[in-house]
Amino acid sequence: MADTNPPAESRPADFIRQMVADDLASGRVKPPIVTRWPPEPNGYLHIGHAKACNIDFGIAREFGGRCHLRYDDTNPEKEEQEYIDAIKEDLRWLGFDWGEHEYYASDYFDTLYEWAVALIKAGKAYVCDLTTDQIREYRGTLTQPGTNSPFRDRSVEENLDLFARMKAGEFAEGSRTLRAKINMADPNVTMRDPVMYRILHAPHPRTGTKWHIYAMYDWAHGQSDWIEGVTHSLCSMEYEIHRPLYDWFIDTLMSIGIRPKGVDHRPRQTEFARLNMTYTVMSKRRLLELVRTGAVRGWDDPRMPTLRGMRRRGYTPEAIHEFCRRIGVAKADSTVDVALLEDCLREDLNKRAPRYMGVLNPLRVVIENYPESQVEEMEAVNNPEDPSAGTRTVPFSRVLYIEREDFMEDPPKKFYRLAPGREVRFRWAYFITCKEAVKDPATGEVVELRCTYDPATRGGDAPDGRKVKATIHWVSAAHAIPAEARLYDHLFVKEDPDEVAQGQDWTANLNPKSLEVRPHCFAEPALKDARPGFLLQFERLGYFCVDPDSAAGRLVFNRAVTLRDEWARVQKRLQK
Structure with missing residues (x-):
């Protein structure tokens, strides 16, 4: 599978990469370095996981090492094969490859049990009858x-x-539990005789009913690293307080003569800040609540920060990797503006997405001096950023659709689009002049524009050199294909969903306008065979992705990200 990570030389230096370089230079670690990424298979991956993957897989690749995929499957009540398969699918979509190094904590259950028995024999662990509350x-x-x-x-x-x-x-x-015997007065509460095993009468997806006890994360995690020969165990900052325990288990096992076979070094745990982002949540518990309550349509809802949702919306692996590169690696927690993520996608799709014309809020236009039976094929550039993308033809006829927002009967200053008596350029076609706005007599709403065209301006330029101030897009009514557009906004109305009034919780900040469905759209006919996942730019509207809900004769487009809209910026300035 192609590696979509940026090359090593394009990555900024950070404290983890410096540490790995120093370890190799000093001989503390002999190459190859080994990292691991240990997801718990109890949910779907999100953008925060993508950051961690970029660190674990990326650093291993840059230093000529390898990264293991290891499932932390020590909680059989919450883990499902569905999640195991989904995690692998998402990682491969991101371009990561672990080769033959796919492991499970359950691979080591027998070894972990034997080592726990050795700690009991050494007086370093004991069975405790206290309840969870008493502990x-x-x-x-x-x-x-x-x-x-x-x-x-x-x-x-x-x-x-x-x-x-x-x-x-x-x-x-x-x-009962099995607890490590350390020090109940240790300033680090984690070190106060932590639980190593709890009793759980639950079948395991891989080991069946063999086990009635399951290792806690702190016991399984570090020892699994050690068994696999991991050199650098990289994890988020919430595990910093657990690092002394991570080291204590390995030190204690070594002190009683226990070492994994074939491993001549010990792993080193290092922590980095996890990803926090505006206008969303990353907690699996909260994401699950959104799904269960119907606030979103599922784990792959394009408003979700899950990789499945982002892929459905139109995000690319390259955009996600660039986002992770830009935010870098640090120890201090911070919140990243989602606008940075959107900008990474916008830049990527600007280079790769072919351009098409589509109308999301159609207004009928009749060109009165254009022959009724005539149809012309206008040549359009597929991507001005990529000459190799070539051109296509777009049918032009007497009756067209334009965006309703591209017409104003009484335009304010700096609105340069179509208005009565005004001439504008129709993209790839002709100069068009609006002569009359036809209204619905019952509502007063403009339902049709009567216009004329200048035949001499085919291609968009006037022989006499006259200029127009605006270019708008269009589709031919007789040739356009019907479509639905789904326009997404932030899932929450506030940057920090937890910023609520007393007595409210984070769900009070859910954005009721996070999804706008436009059911009566039209797109140019070149898109009729587009398949789910196809990425494109609707000119002047934004970047879109064909949704799996599409059916023959009716495409559904998800807006992945907007374009930079000069008129919208003008409006915002006028409102201040």
Whole structure:
């Protein structure tokens, strides 16, 4: 699969890349470096995951190493094969390749159990009968030390017996845990005898009913890294407080003579700031709530920050990689303006998307001096940014559709488009002059424009040198294909969805106008065979993607991102 990551030399330097370079230069790590990306298969990937993937896969590629894909499948109640397959599909769409290095935490369940038994024998772990609430109570606070569990001093023999019976499924869920014996007075609350295993009588997608105990993340994560020979374990900043525990497990296992076979180094955990972005949420729990409550149409709703939703909307892997390159890697949390992401897409599609004409809010135009039976084929450039894209022909006839917004009966200053008595250029065609606006007698709404054309201006230039101030797009009414356009706005009305009044929650900021459906659109006939996923620019309207909801004879277009609209900017200035 093609690698769509930017070349290494185009990436800015950051503290992680400097660390890897130093590790290689000092000999602390021998090449090749090994990173890993460990998703939990309990949901769909979003743009925040794309940032993490770019770091893990990108750094491995740049330094001639490899990145493992490892599913953290230690919670069988929430994990499904659907998500496992979806994650791989999304990663491949982004252009990432892990080759033969696809792993699962469940691959190591036997080894993790054996190592836990070794820690019990060494007096470094014990079976605890406290409930979850009691463990939390005994743990203490950030300012108060914890209290030892009354079960902390059980004998090795009793702990081994109880742990084996936990594994065999003899005890009820929540009745016992296996905990590491560290220090209940440690200033880092994470180090206060953390739970390593909990009882869970749930079948696992890969191991079936073999296990009645499942490893906690902190126990499974670092040891899985070690077993796989990972050199650099890169994760987001919320795991910084867990790093001492990550190191404690490896140090303690090494102190009792345990090492993975064939691994001559230990992994090093390093943290980076996760992605926060305006006008959206990244929490899987919140995204799930949006889906379950019907606030969106599903995980692939184009308003969602999921990779599936973004792909359906019209985002490209290249735009996402460029976005990740621009935001860089740092330790300090920040919130990135979604406008940066949109700009990356706009720049990418400007170079690659072919141009077409479509009308989203049609207004009928009759060219009175144009022969009724005549049809001309106008030559149009497919992409002015790419000469190799060539040209196409667009049918021009007596009756056309233009955008209703391109006509004003009483235009204000700086509105240069069509108006009574005004001449404008119809893209790739002729100079057109509006003579009359026909109105619905019942409503007063303009329903048709009567115009004339200048036959000498074919192609868009006048032989006498006269100029027009505006060029507008159009489609031939007799040839246009019917279409639906879905225009998307931000999912939330505020940059920070959590900025709410007292008594409200983040859902109060959902944008009721995040989707506008235009069901009566028209597009030029060259698009009649366009397939879902096809990317294009509707001239002057924005970049669009053909939606899977399209059917024969009726295409559905999702607006991926708008163009820069000079008149909209003028209007905003006038309103201030």
